[in-house]
Amino acid sequence: MSAAPVTGGPGAGEMPLDELIASLTVDVPDHPEPGILFRDLTPVFASGPAFRRMVAGLAAAAASDPRAAAVATSAGRDFDVVVGVEARGFLLAAAVAYDRGVGVVPVRKAGKLPRERVAADYALEYGTATLELHSDSIRAGARVLVVDDVLATGGTLGATVELVERLGGVVAAVSVVVELTALGGRERLAPHTVHALWAT
Secondary structure: OOOOOOOOOOOOOOEEEEEEEEHOOEEEEEOOOOOOOEEOOOHHHHHHHHHHHHHHHHHHHOOOOOOHHHOOOOOOOOEEEEEEEHHHHHHHHHHHHHHHHHHEEEEEEEOOOOOOOOEEEEEOOEEEEEEEEEEEOOOOEEEEEEEEEEEOOOHHHHHHHHHHHHOOOOEEEEEEEEEOOOOOOHHHHOOOEEEEEEEO
């Protein structure tokens, strides 16, 4: 599967989006466990101009995905709803959904959703966990943009895609801020195209 980076459309004199994200990201060694290098994106979120460009880049990546275009609505939307993964994915998904005038659906850790739900287990590079989605949150045939901050091993996003498809949703695109290419998460998400604003 080929990479699909996007620049976020820098204006005159603006730093390319991938370079901007890289310049603001803080590497934290041995977090949350020894041997793990954590990419802290909170400084990117804290910068208004950077956050705005990041949100625009995530939405634009989805709009450029041929898979999304193939399922676009007659109203011209490339997706009907944005799904965000707990926790930083919530911030991104809400902003993208607001920008595009569509709804947002949270994928949560086990035990957080109060009503009937579907669940999927997944492995992280530092353990295992479960994600859940309300059973009525995605209508059959809905075009879904899946958004998260980081693609590492693909466990979190793979489980999210599984949940969306089990409910009958069509994954129009997957957009992330950072892809950690050495961990091979992109392959786990095949055949879905992954759009990364910064691949490192």
